Every structure is written in C-alpha cells, then in structure tokens.
Amino acid sequence: MTTPLLSVRDLEIAFRSDGTDIPVVRDLSFDLAHGETLGIVGESGCGKSITALSLLGLVPSPPGRVTKGQILFEGEDLVGAREQRLNQVRGNDISMVFQEPMTSLNPVYTIGEQIAETARVHFGLSKAKAWKRAVEMLSLVGIPSPDQRAYDYPHQLSGGMRQRVMIAIALVCEPKILIADEPTTALDVTVQAQIFDLFQDLKRQIGAAIILITHDIGVVAQMTDRVMVMYAGRKIEEGPVAQFVRDPRHPYTSGLVSCIPRLMMPPSDEVEDLFEIPGVVPAPRDLNRPGCPFSPRCNRVMPRCRDENPALEVRADGRKVACWLETEVAA
Amino acid sequence: MTDVTTTAPKPVSPSMQAWRMFRQNHAAVLGLGILIAIIVISLLGPYIYTVPPRDMVWMPLTPPGTSEYVLGTDYLGRDLLAGLINGGRVTLAVGFAAALITVAIGISVGALAGFFGGRVDNFLMRVTEFFQVLPNLLFAMVVVMLFGPDLLNISIAIGIVSWTSTARLTRGEFMRIREMDFVKAERSIGAGNTRLIWRVILPNAAPPLIVVSALAIGTAILFEAGLSFLGLSDPNSTSWGRMIGDNRPYILDSPWGVTFPGLCIFLTVLAISLIGDGLNDAFNPKLRER
C-alpha cells in the first residue's frame, strides 16, 4: 500500500468571532492520489474555498485557523509547519489558481516577471533563465507571441488571458498538486471551455493531481474523476464521478444534480418545474444544533434526522455517504 | 417555499446597526462626551464664571495657581480662564459655520458632478482642481485681509478653501452608487433626477459624508486658530487661536498663556477626530478588525 500524495485527516478550521471559535469546516478527511482529479462541490458557504486555502496554510489569520487535524503531504504534516517550510511547498509542490483573474495578478509588474519570480524563488534560476522559462510557460498555456506578451502588464490582457497567466504561474514549478478554486466562474462560457481544455492538456503533459472546486455540476462531470460533496463544513458524500451524476445517494447531492436546468438536444416539448432545494445553507454559528444540518431543507427528512447527525458511512461499493437513509436501507 | 425559520427577526435599519457599533466604541463615546462638555461650558460658562475676559483684572503674567485666577493672567493682566471660557464660543461658532459652508458647497458640487457626469462633471472638476491648487491658508488670508476680519468673512473664507475634498468624495460616491442596480430600479419605476439625487443616492452616500463633515468641523477649528494666530481675527472677540497669537511674544515669561488655549483646541479637535473615527468604524464594520 502506497501513501497517498495528500491525505487530510479530521481537519477542523474555525473562525474567531466575539471571543469564540466558530468552526466552518469539521471532521474533514480525504485523500488525493497522484495524477487524480478530485472535485469538491457545494453551495457557497459550505467551506470549499477555506479548505483549499488551508492546504497551503493560507487561511486568513486572524481570525481563522486550523484548530484540529492533519494535512499530510507525502506523509509530512503541513499543519503547524514553519512558514519557511510552507513557502517551499507553496507554488512548488502545491499551487493554486483563484477565481478572480481580474484581481489576482499584481497590477504593477509584468506578467513575465510574475511567472519568472516564482521560478527564481523555487529553482534558484538566474534572471535570464527564469525569464526564458516564463516565456515557455506562456506559450504552453496558449498565449500567442509569448516573447512579446511577457512584457505586458495584467491590465492589458482579457480575463481569459489573465487566467491563463495564473495557470502559467501555478504550473511553472511543475507542482504535484494544482488546486483550482472556481477558476472559470468569472469567465464567459466559450472562454471557460478553452480553459478547461487547457487543464486537460496540461494534466496529460505535467501529470499533476488536481483539486477542482466548483458549484457547477456540469463542470465536475466533465473534468473530474472523483467527487466530494460538502455541506455546512462537512463532507456528506464522496464517490466516483459517474455514480455521483447518475445515482446520487445523499438527498442534498441529488438535489444539486437535479435542480439545474439541462441543455437538451432536441429540447423537450413541455417544460417541467425544476427540483427545488428549499431554504438556504445555515450560518456556521447555527451549526451547534443537534441533528443533520441538512434536515431543515431535506425532502426526505425523518424524525431521527432532527436529533442525530449521521456519520459518514462507507457503502459496499466504496462510496461514502453521511445520511440516515443509507443506514435505514442497510438495516 | 419560503424561509425555514418561522418568526421574522426584528427590523434593523442600517443606521441602527451603525449606532450600535458606535456605542461599543469607547474612544468614540469618550470623544462625544468631551465635545458635549466643551459645548456646554462654552455656552453656559460665561454666565457662571463672570470674570470679564477682556479687562485687566490682576497683575500681568501671574502664573497659574498663585492667585484667585487659577490659570493665571496674560501680559495685559487678563484672566486666562475667562478668556478660555469665552473664546470657546467663537472658536466653536466659526468651526461649525465654516464646516457647514464646506459641506454645503462640497456636497452640492460633488453630487452634481457625480450624478450628471460628462460636461457638468468636467467643468465642476476643473473648478475643484483650481481651488485645490490655491494654498488654502494663504488664500483665506487674502480674502480676510481684503474683506475684513469679521466672523462671517472668516467662516466664508475657511469654507471656500476647504470644500474640495468633500466634493471629490461626494462625486466618487455618487458615481459609484449611480451605477448600482437599485438606482436603475428606481428609474424604472419612474423616479426623477431630484428624487434620485436627494432621496435615493444621497442617503446611501451619507456614511462617508457624515464622517468627513464631522472632521471638517475639526479642520475648520484648526483653520480659524491659524488665522487668528496670524492676527486675522475679529478684533471684537476672543478666540483660542487669538489668545495663542497674542501671548506668543511672551512665551518665555508666561508659557501658560499659549499652552492652555492650545490644549483647548487640541482637546476639541481630538474629540471630533475620535467621533469621526468611531463613525467611520461604525459605518464600515468590516474594517473594524483594522
């Protein structure tokens, strides 16, 4: 048995507010294998982005911090690692692409410099070599005439181009893990498609494992191997992507899959109402109530759900679900 | 489907939220307390402490604590405490009046420029730029010297050299809010420009404008003090700044003559600054962590 590339164990992240720690992520464990693409899905406020930031030790502190658990990267715990060590990992072993390409690049430096400095810091390359590497990266991510474009400043590029530059920065050190947090949400659909094609190509070339955070079920289906669904800071379902789409187990997951309109060719004659998940995600400070946090919104809620929070159970087929319905069926 | 909760929470308006935040800010509440105390003393003090501020009442240059005039006397034998109590009125009156003029011009110019944009904006911004180039104190000196140093002229002079930053801020807020969907929504239900400017955009631009208006009072007080110090004060009234100016040649003999009026100005403006800071934090709770 090999150790996974990344293994998160019992992670808890809390934000301090008025003197108390309010957990926004709890009991979170998952593994990531070499070269695998893992999708993390959920509505906003479910703890997806903060989980991603925690992997790089970037939880904004204060007020946030990792209060429990381990983040094992190749067996080494990154929780509590020294800043110096984290800086060696960031951008080099694990790198990240953010949601907002318009604001994620420094406006006062050229894009070439912003790629090159990463290579200089991690590989100790000379200025000239690092610049050459930056130009190569620009060409790799599909920016035309990269040797001239390297001298451009971010404001001279479109949103799609900037996101390509972000990807170039993330990949310049050939990381083992690439975390992409809603990388295309701010972009147009046709540009989104270009970026995802680029991800697929680069994955083949570089072989990095990818963690893709998104709220878009279509994107997950198209891009990932395995999916993890988060609700209110917890993992509630995990499994291979095909089963996630075709046979979701948790009522929240099935709600997510069926509440979006699907493009159909040819279109149906009669339009039916979409499935609705009522209500909203509870605020983190309301999570201390007993019972399953999804129970107030669940259409299959049972009396038990309101009193006890179901634990994550491993099913016979290897999928994991945290729902009393599973136990009822099994029993 | 509606909300999961069954009872509606109590309505909380943005102003109520801000007031709650403000009350929790000890420094700001302290500032408010100091300012109220200073205002009350300046308004009522002269009726309680009736020593005439402009007459010789004792030996000149008497140090504090050595006579019945607890803060001592100045080079003309005038009671310093009486001067401070009476001078506060003038200082505060000019401060508030000048701030009022500043804010009135600043908000009007900024609102028009920001709301209408285009040529109106271009023209008004040129005017603003012009007033920004004039060194404000020098220009106020010229105005007061040419038109005479009465309180009204002084207030007007301070007002017309101080409004530019308020105008810029107002303009920025108006430009930002003008583009927001709720303004478009108001238009789509038939709201006219007058309603949009005064009833829709201005209330939403109010928080930063209230902060600068508060601070404008402090700046105006400092300004009045500066003019008085230079001798450009109403000859018929005493203000704290004038007391410093009058006593300056005698700092070696009576340092208290400049120290106490200066402290009064400092305390007043500090109180206003604390209030301004508190308001700022109260209106932007997200920045509170700073």
Added chain:
Amino acid sequence: MLKGSLNKLGNAVVLLVAVLVLNFTLIHIAPGDPVEAIVGEMGGATPEMIEQMRAQYGLDQPFIVQIGTYLGNVLTGDLGMSTYYGQPVTQLIWDRIGATMLLVITALMTAMIIGTVLGVFSAQKRRSILSHFVTVIALAGFSAPVFWVGIMLILLLSVSIPLLPISGMTSATSEAGGIAHVLDVLHHLILPALTLATIYLAFYSRLARASMLEVLGSDYVRTARAKGMPQRLVIYKHALRNAILPVVTFAGLQFGQLISGAVLVETVFAWPGLGTLAFESILRRDTPTLLGILFFSSMMVVVMNVLTDLVYRIIDPRIKAR
C-alpha cells in the same frame, strides 16, 4: 506617457492664469483700492492727487483693460511693487523662496518616509504596540494646531532643554561660510522642519497604514503568498509598491496645505521664507506682496502636482488618467 504629462502641463498653465484672474478680481471687488491704501499711509491727499494717482496706476481704465495689463505684467515677471518694502514683489519673493523650499521639502520628505515606514510596519502587526502607537500619533497629530506644536517644541527643546535655536535661519553672530554655515542652517532647520513634519507624519502614517492593510488583503498578495514568495518579498515587492500609490497622490494633492502649514511654522520660528513675508504683509496691509506670494505658492503646487503625476506614472503602469 509624455503626452499625458504635457496635457497636465497645459492644464497647469490654465490653472495659473485662473489664479491671476481671481487675484485681480478679488482686489477689484474688495472694498477700497490701492490708492486709498497709499493715501491712508500718506495721511491724506487732495482729490486731484487721488485722480492723478488713479490714472497713474491705470485704475481709471475699464476692468478688462486693467486685467489685461496685469496679466501682461505678470508674464514679464512683474508682480508689482510692494507698498511697504518699496521693492518689486518678484524680487522680495525670489529672495525668500529658497528658505521656504528648504523647509517644505525637508518636512515633506521626513513626513513621507517616516510616515510610510510607520504605516507599513503597523499594518503588518495590527494589534501590536507599534500599531496602537501609530493610531494615537495620527490622531494627536491631526488634532493639534501646527503653530502650537511649534511653540511647545520651542518651550521643550530650546527653553527647558536648550538644544536647538529658538528662531531664525542662521545665528546672528555667525559670519562663517562653507560647511560651518551649512551646519548652522541645518541646526536651525531641525525644529521648524520637525514641527511641520509632525502634522503630515500623522497624516501619511495613517494613510500608508490604511493603504497597506487594503493591499495586504488583496487577491494579488494572496497569489504571491500562494506562489511561495518569502514574506520579505511579499511585503516589499508585491505590497509596498501598490500601497505607496495613494501616498504619492496625496503628496501632490496636499502640497498646498503643506505650504499653508509652512506659513504658520515660519511665523513661529521667524524662518525667513515666504511665510514670514506673508505674515508681515498682513501686518502692513501690503496687498501686492500677499497676492504675489499666493501666486507663487500656487505655482509651486502646480509644479508639485506635475511631478507627483510623473512619479505616479513611473510606479503604476496602468497610467490612470487622474
């Protein structure tokens, strides 16, 4: 880039002409005219003499002709005669401008550099003692009248502890030239420059702190962290250059106020610059001199604005039209 600056320059010339027009209009609409002032000084004159003097000064001409003459004169460097000193105003200003520039530039640089450093450091450690110190200093500096601060500093550093000279720019007794003279001037410069700097130090430390806090919370600083940039590079390379932009902008915008502050500080310390000249012209009701100073100071502000604009363009490649 150059074109933008040229535009600014053209704009600046228009502004200066506007200052002159305003100057002239003010005198025109103000009660009394120069002749009355002179007559007042002389202690009376016959109506014929007043008429003659009016004609001599061109005051009998229509407003538009007068203003044309005035603008023409200024263009040739003639700001009129001082009614008190009896010298050309240009000459008077020329003699004093160096002292003012020395004071203002020293104070500005001190305030900007120390203010930025304090602001940047305190932004990194929000709850540290330094951070609270900056907050307090900023509040106090904003609230104290600058001339009073000057007097208090004199009482402290010249009277109680006699370290520094009370006033003037040179020691009256000193005849020395060369390095000794320079040191003497610097010795006299410390207190006034410190006084003037204190006020703006408060302002810049506060501004730099707020700006740095905003930048530290920005997406691109997060990107720099996520790339594994060492803290040193994150702060001094990625954050600082962006955080300093508003400081530069305000250095230009506030220059007029700095000159105003200098008027008060010079008066306190009898520093022989434009400020004391302005103070004296008020005492002597010397309108031409005061207006000349106003014009010259406006010109300094305009030049400063063009300079800060240039600096801004160098730091920020986005070349925002401001």
Added chain:
Amino acid sequence: MTNVLEVENLKVHFPTGKGGKVHAVDGLSFTLAPGTAFGLVGESGSGKTTAAMACARLTDITSGTVRLNGRDITHVSGAELKKARRDIQVVFQDPYASLNPRERAGSIVRRPMDLLEIGSPSERDARVDELFALVGLRPDQKDLFPHQFSGGQRQRIGVARALATNPGLIVCDEPVSALDVAIQAQILNLLGRLKRDLGLSYLFISHDLAVVQHLCDQIAVMYLGQIVEIGSRKELFTRPLHPYTHALISAVPSPERIGLDGNARIRLKGDPPSPISPPEGCRFAGRCAFAEDRCRATTPPLRVIEGGHAVACHRAEEPDLAAIAIAQAESLPAG
C-alpha cells in the same frame, strides 16, 4: 393581437473617453408576442443587457424604434413615459445591489405604485400583501431591511417590485446568475409559475443556454451587438445554424458529457473583438473555424431559413456545419 414589444433596428452607441464610440447594440430587431418569453443569449460584450435596458428606457437610444403594446415609446418622456413604465418592469441581476439598503422590503415593493400613482393608499397596502404572498414571502417580513434577507429572498422582493404595477412585460436581466446553484431553481420556478398563472411576457437576458432553453419560447443569440441567429426554442435547439451558436452549445458543461473528448467540440480562439471598432464583414469571422474570404468582406444579413428561424451566416446550410450539429446533438440528452 398586438405584440407586447416590437424592436426595430435598435442602436445604442456610447461615447468613449477618447472620442470613439462603443457600438454596444448595433441594429437589433425582434418582436415579442403576448404571454411568451423571449430570450437574448450572448457572452459579455454582446450587448444583450444594453439592449434590454434600452427597451425599458433605462439607457439612451441612439436610433431605431421600440414599441410597447403598439405604442412607440422610443422617445416619450414625462407622463407618457410614466404610463409606459407601468407596463414594462425590470428584474435585475444582482439582488444584493438592486434593493435600496435603506428602505424596508414592504416599502420597496410599494414604491412603484407610489411613484407611478396607481390605486389609493389602502389599495397599495393590500396589493403589497398580495404580492408578498404571490412570490412566497411572509407578510411579517415587510418591515425588514434588505440585509436581513438571503439572496433568494431578495430576488423574490425584486420580482414582487416588478409585479407591483401589474405590467404585461417584465425584463429579466440575468435574474439567477448571481444566485447560488440551489437557489436558482427556486427563482426560475417562480418565474415560470408567474408566467403561466398571470400570462406575463418576459424579455429574458442570460448567458446560460440551459436556463434560456428552460424558460424561453423564442431565442435570439447575440454577438457584438447584433443578432446572429433567432428562432423558436424548438428550431434553434433542434437545428442550430450559426457556428457561434454551435460553439455556445458545445461550451456548456453538462453532466451527460462525462469524459467526452474535446475534439468533438467546437472551440473558439481568442476573445471577442472590441465593440469600439467592430471588424468589417461578419463580426464573428475572426474567431470562426469556417470563415472564408467573403465572410471577412461582406456582412451576412439575417436571413430566414424556415418559419421564424433566421441566421446571419453565409455558410449556414453547408454540410460541414451540419455535421457538427449532429455530433453536438448526440452528446446531449434528448428532451
């Protein structure tokens, strides 16, 4: 029966700072029949929102005609415009920005009746209660301020405000794109129900083809200020004709496309050109895989292919385009 909305050759040009002009909307024509939803689809910069705002008279119209219920409202003002506004209302994109933070929910919903002078004060109050119930809000929430509501609830308030004057036409400007996935369905169902129950017409703006397909009867695809393809829902999605429509369809990520190879899809190169100086000829030619010389030389007119289905492409009927359409269709589920 008169059309609810008739737009003819609508143009909206904005001046830029440097003397140029943004051709945001450049010759738009369509009609909207009563009780139907008309979808305008396109990416950012296509001019879809500007076009909608022009129809609602919230943006200055450069030229062309907008007729509401047969009445020309292109240049009306004052009382005439107020009268028109009763019949055309808007639901905005961002429910966090479209409600005045200083006004209570009830007064936000009542405001259109106050400003457009509809009914007596007591009738207005009654109408507010009715509207709250209609959009699924409780009457005891009337006194709350916008920040006390969730995004979905805010959008319900926005819908209630748009319904207050009982308009025949509602302009929906990306009404769900700022909402969380699970909340989008709530609002889309609400809009669908209101359309059925009240016989409303919608001018529906969206970048999301799936949403448009779900809700709209007629659909126009916009690119750089112009319509490149227009047709009924059935026509457009059964037989898309314009290469840009194909590209949009194939760019939609869909759960059914697990592991689908990218080669079967149309990918566009680069970004749309600037609307300040749109290129000669077909505006899409620069990004089109099928562009020929004539595409770059002459602008293809919008021509009717069959029924109400029209396309602005020289090569619309050629076989290689058709082949791609078939490949497209096979990768998606049939309705």
